[in-house]
Amino acid sequence: METKIHSSAGFFHECSAEELYVLTRHWMSDLNFFELEIAYFRSLINLFFQNEGNDQNRIEVMQMNFDDLLKRKTLISNNILLHQNEISLLLDKAHDDKKMYFNIIQSRLESEIFDFIKRFRSVKKDFFEATKHVHAAIEKAVEV
Numbered sequence: 001m002e003t004k005i006h007s008s009a010g011f012f013h014e015c016s017a018e019e020l021y022v023l024t025r026h027w028m029s030d031l032n033f034f035e036l037e038i039a040y041f042r043s044l045i046n047l048f049f050q051n052e053g054n055d056q057n058r059i060e061v062m063q064m065n066f067d068d069l070l071k072r073k074t075l076i077s078n079n080i081l082l083h084q085n086e087i088s089l090l091l092d093k094a095h096d097d098k099k100m101y102f103n104i105i106q107s108r109l110e111s112e113i114f115d116f117i118k119r120f121r122s123v124k125k126d127f128f129e130a131t132k133h134v135h136a137a138i139e140k141a142v143e144v
Contacts, residue, residue, distance in 0.1 A: 065123040
């Protein structure tokens, strides 16, 4: 049974080692999908924003934001993998004395993932706003 207690970092979990491990596998799957999504958005930048008439500063900012997201994703993934390795050592043994420690680490990682997702949504929103301007410019050029 899982108990969630609100904390400043999000939620505090009290889960078994098995539950923590399964949750980290779901997180890794999500982060791998986010990496694919970031690559897709970066390819769209190259496709839609390489005309000389586009604001190069805005393009560079978008590229830097996606680069930053990839770095953050890699850091979080590495932290999750370390956490998974520690948890896997417990799966074969009864270490109730370390259960609280792993739950605290799990909560911190979850907070990092939530922060990553918030930032990713913000970067995507900026990207969508930029594509509106490009689309409007294309429509205007077609009308002429």
